[in-house]
Amino acid sequence: MAPSDIRPRRLITGFSNPTVKALRALREKKHRKAAGKFLAEGLRLLTDARECGHLPEVLVLATGRDPHPLLAELEAAVAAAGGEVIETSPDILSKITGKDNPQAVAGVFAEFNTSLASLDRSRADIWLVAQALRDPGNLGTMLRTGDAIGAGGLILIDDCADPFSVEAVRASMGAVFTQSIARAEWSEFEGWLRGGAGQLVAASLREAQPYRVAPYAAPCFVMVGNESRGLPEAYEMACDLRVTMPMKGRADSLNAAVAAAVLGYEVLAGLEQRD
Amino acid sequence: MAPSDIRPRRLITGFSNPTVKALRALREKKHRKAAGKFLAEGLRLLTDARECGHLPEVLVLATGRDPHPLLAELEAAVAAAGGEVIETSPDILSKITGKDNPQAVAGVFAEFNTSLASLDRSRADIWLVAQALRDPGNLGTMLRTGDAIGAGGLILIDDCADPFSVEAVRASMGAVFTQSIARAEWSEFEGWLRGGAGQLVAASLREAQPYRVAPYAAPCFVMVGNESRGLPEAYEMACDLRVTMPMKGRADSLNAAVAAAVLGYEVLAGLEQRD
Known part of the structure; x- marks a missing residue:
């Protein structure tokens, strides 16, 4: 046998x-x-x-x-x-x-422990944050991008799609196992974030600076908002840094997973330049 | 009344x-x-x-x-x-x-005319190219990104998803109407491309240079391949420029629409720097 x-x-x-x-x-x-x-x-x-x-x-x-x-x-x-x-x-x-x-x-x-307390922010220079992201494909794609840019994980704020859905796991291409995942309400996240080092960054049209020259600092938390509504204004205003990406056409926003990736790769380059 | x-x-x-x-x-x-x-x-x-x-x-x-x-x-x-x-x-x-x-x-x-002959390459500095892209959501997202970076349009090589599907139109967020769209087999595209000015660029692991410092030139054609197989080697080797993006984790590739966006924004910044 x-x-x-x-x-x-x-x-x-x-x-x-x-x-x-x-x-x-x-x-x-x-x-x-x-x-x-x-x-x-x-x-x-x-x-x-x-x-x-x-x-x-x-x-x-x-x-x-x-x-x-x-x-x-x-x-x-x-x-x-x-x-x-x-x-x-x-x-x-x-x-x-x-x-x-x-x-x-x-x-x-x-399923893994997805409490904020389980995250060790000192473990990585970049973390991705999604707020009320509804599309499991976008969520899985963010996990995949996080793996690529060496992020520590993905923090899901408010009512997001389920990271353990078949669609999210599939789109993550395995990153659901390499990235830490946490779920929290905004107030809980804000308290946790401000309890340690961390720069919260979002793409925004409000008092924003060009994303290519912004002073990113580790650990950098890159946040994107809901596919239809974007981030609530209060969440944007709570950011340490608001950045703007060129929008040359008619649209005023990118797909959420695309925005996270373009910004995430820029943060990676910005942090490495400073090393 | x-x-x-x-x-x-x-x-x-x-x-x-x-x-x-x-x-x-x-x-x-x-x-x-x-x-x-x-x-x-x-x-x-x-x-x-x-x-x-x-x-x-x-x-x-x-x-x-x-x-x-x-x-x-x-x-x-x-x-x-x-x-x-x-x-x-x-x-x-x-x-x-x-x-x-x-x-x-x-x-x-x-439906619009989607012949290569209908494209005027002098109209824009950046064009996106997708080869055998199967996911209509990815295709629509590429159209949306193309609008944002001021691309002229999207060229679909070989057997791609239909840009006029409800899913692609929806994901494009209207960019299906602002971006030119062409469909062609590879050999037809290659002949058309080489019949005028144009730099063909792809993310690749083969003899590639770092994407942040590569010499992008307009009109720049940014190409991504099929979601599972990537680009055929022959297509990569036909490129004028092969660039590599950091992959810090376990994965060796990005979602196709994400790769097009990260590279597309880099090309935009590179071309503007030179202006």
């Missing part, structure tokens, strides 16, 4: 199997919240997660998948940690993740 | 009305292509369109909408141009646009 054959795998063949229903329910926020778990899919993403110290509690493999050494390692690690390994058809996996062309593997992870 | 009451409006009350079906069909690419028309929604977007010289052939108004001077102007302009004005319930409008919280107004526009 090959080593991979001695590990117990549970085979699920029916769409109406209760486990399938429970996994599929994790696509809905209320079920994720009740279970404290979320779904992530794809070998690359799950391998990133493992290398960052996150193993799935349940690993779901599609039958007929191509063998891969990283997949075998992942399965061994999950089994060794006492996790469950399930094998099912690509159709059922597709039903679980809601994706037409499902990846060969998905995992169920425990 | 108030002036707005003397214009003929057709009232549609049934979900199964053939006009509703025809309008709703414009959400599908094959029907858009057959009709040569597309849908756009929202007063702000339709007003932007009008100010850029694009009037809808059909204007659809929701009953019970709040009156608005811009809406009255829009209706008058459509009627004066011989267009049709339809009034229907918010539920039916929602069915047409596929949006849960529909805007009070939508319009049907004739």
